Amino acid sequence: MFRYACVTLLLLLAAEIRQSRSTEVKVEEDKKLCLYANLMLNFSVTYEVTGKKNATVTFTLPENVTTNGSRCGNDSSLLKIGFGKGHSWALSFMRDNQTYKVDNISFTYDLKDDTIFKNSSSNDTKTVTVGGEMEAVDLNNIYTCKSHETLHSGLVQQVFWNVSLQAFISNGTLSKNATICRADLPTTTPPSTTITPKPTTTPKPTPLPQPSTGSYHVNANPNSTFCLLAMVGLQLHYKDSKEFVSENIDPNITTATGNCGNNGSDAVLVLKSDHVTISFTFVENKQKFFLHAVNVSVVNGNDTFHSGNANMSLWEAALGTSYMCNKQQTVNVSDSFAFVTYDLRVQPFEVKNSSFATADDCQADKDDNLIVPIAVGVALAVLVLIVLAAYFIGRRRNQARGYESF
């Protein structure tokens, strides 16, 4: 029995490993690599079976394929992958001076293949072609996309994942520079790295005036007192397709909404301007509160930038107090998004009479506050030294004159 279980486990493992194998193809021209692809691809094909019924079959692009019919050109290239009993899948690439992209994807399948299309009522060969929706990739960059992407086209659906792809390889070697698909860029899922709450220098903020400080509040209904208060000057830095862009939040056109945190529920502050929406989620735990999540979306024309992190612990203070940080503070939320706060004061829980309670200062402010006591201390020490020096000098002079001081 045990042995049987082991064998089953091994078989399952083997099946798992087989399933997760990707298909890798290389096309060469003059013995130099010019086209490369490594990907996982599932086809789902609906076809008519005997008895006027439809059946749908899902199968994976096998590892064992041919590249017959592929060619590399100066302006266009074709990757043609043949597999199984007469099926083929082809990508045609186009390039311009700076970029390349997939122009279209064409899939040809032979319904005669009864290992895949069981009981097919037709022996036809069919072809579907879809316009490539792949983003343009910089020349000499490899395109990578781990996320699942689905292409629908009538009776055929194609699902891709773990894709690496490079066309118009100039050098015979794959590029080390990758263009990562949008779907792989961090959105609301927390990145693996934890953020550093201390001020950092990356990304470089472009010179912008310091943002105006806004006062924001949230209440449960228009007649109730405020349950969340915030004062902050906010500057955003985000990576808009290629470059980091910086912008200030203008309090004059920014409204605050959100949720009151009570009975264990989180407190949320949502700031919304004409094109930016940024939300801050605070949680309470063990008589303290802290900032736990930040999500941002920025709409620029037809593009929307999203980023966030739901795994933060910043701005911690005791429940019933507010958190304050007058110094500029940079918070790196993700690889593509950071924000800077000025004159920050926030109280997400237990607001009484719609006004701030006493504040817990941030470390940066405390460092500042230490300077005064240190200066006073140093001045006192210097004073003591001067007095001591005067005493000893005076004493020596007196001795030299032969007096005995008491």
Ligand SMILES: *[C@@H]1O[C@H](CO)[C@@H](O)[C@H](O)[C@H]1NC(C)=O
């Ligand atoms: C099979 O699918 C085709 C295309 O979607 C559709 O026109 C046809 O009515 C379907 N046949 C049956 C029996 O469902």
Ligand SMILES: *[C@@H]1O[C@H](CO)[C@@H](O)[C@H](O)[C@H]1NC(C)=O
């Ligand atoms: C791909 O197809 C196989 C069956 O061939 C299936 O087991 C697997 O779940 C599919 N994966 C995706 C992501 O569609």
Ligand SMILES: *[C@@H]1O[C@H](CO)[C@@H](O)[C@H](O)[C@H]1NC(C)=O
């Ligand atoms: C791959 O395909 C070739 C030719 O079709 C065949 O000879 C070979 O056995 C196949 N290999 C595997 C591992 O299926």
Ligand SMILES: *[C@@H]1O[C@H](CO)[C@@H](O)[C@H](O)[C@H]1NC(C)=O
């Ligand atoms: C690929 O093409 C070459 C030459 O055109 C031919 O000799 C070879 O048999 C083809 N391979 C397959 C698997 O069709």
Ligand SMILES: *[C@@H]1O[C@H](CO)[C@@H](O)[C@H](O)[C@H]1NC(C)=O
């Ligand atoms: C491609 O470019 C090379 C060098 O620029 C040139 O020699 C070759 O003729 C071009 N090939 C085609 C098909 O245009």
Ligand SMILES: *[C@@H]1O[C@H](CO)[C@@H](O)[C@H](O)[C@H]1NC(C)=O
């Ligand atoms: C591409 O480069 C060629 C010659 O280098 C130039 O004539 C052409 O205008 C460029 N095209 C674009 C879209 O930049």
Ligand SMILES: *[C@@H]1O[C@H](CO)[C@@H](O)[C@H](O)[C@H]1NC(C)=O
């Ligand atoms: C398909 O081909 C097979 C073998 O070539 C034949 O037996 C069958 O009748 C054909 N079916 C149709 C629908 O043409």
Ligand SMILES: *[C@@H]1O[C@H](CO)[C@@H](O)[C@H](O)[C@H]1NC(C)=O
């Ligand atoms: C060309 O290949 C060499 C190594 O073979 C590499 O150092 C160089 O960066 C490559 N250049 C480009 C533009 O890919």
Ligand SMILES: *[C@@H]1O[C@H](CO)[C@@H](O)[C@H](O)[C@H]1NC(C)=O
């Ligand atoms: C890769 O990117 C770096 C920085 O963007 C650039 O300096 C380098 O030339 C690129 N390499 C290739 C082969 O394009």
Ligand SMILES: *[C@@H]1O[C@H](CO)[C@@H](O)[C@H](O)[C@H]1NC(C)=O
């Ligand atoms: C707010 O107060 C006004 C006037 O007192 C009243 O008419 C309205 O119903 C109240 N709204 C809510 C949500 O309590």
Ligand SMILES: *[C@@H]1O[C@H](CO)[C@@H](O)[C@H](O)[C@H]1NC(C)=O
């Ligand atoms: C916001 O409005 C105030 C008063 O209405 C004005 O003084 C200030 O300049 C405005 N700030 C911005 C950034 O427009």
Ligand SMILES: *[C@@H]1O[C@H](CO)[C@@H](O)[C@H](O)[C@H]1NC(C)=O
């Ligand atoms: C936005 O999309 C609309 C409709 O697709 C298009 O007409 C417009 O040119 C696009 N604007 C930009 C800035 O891409």
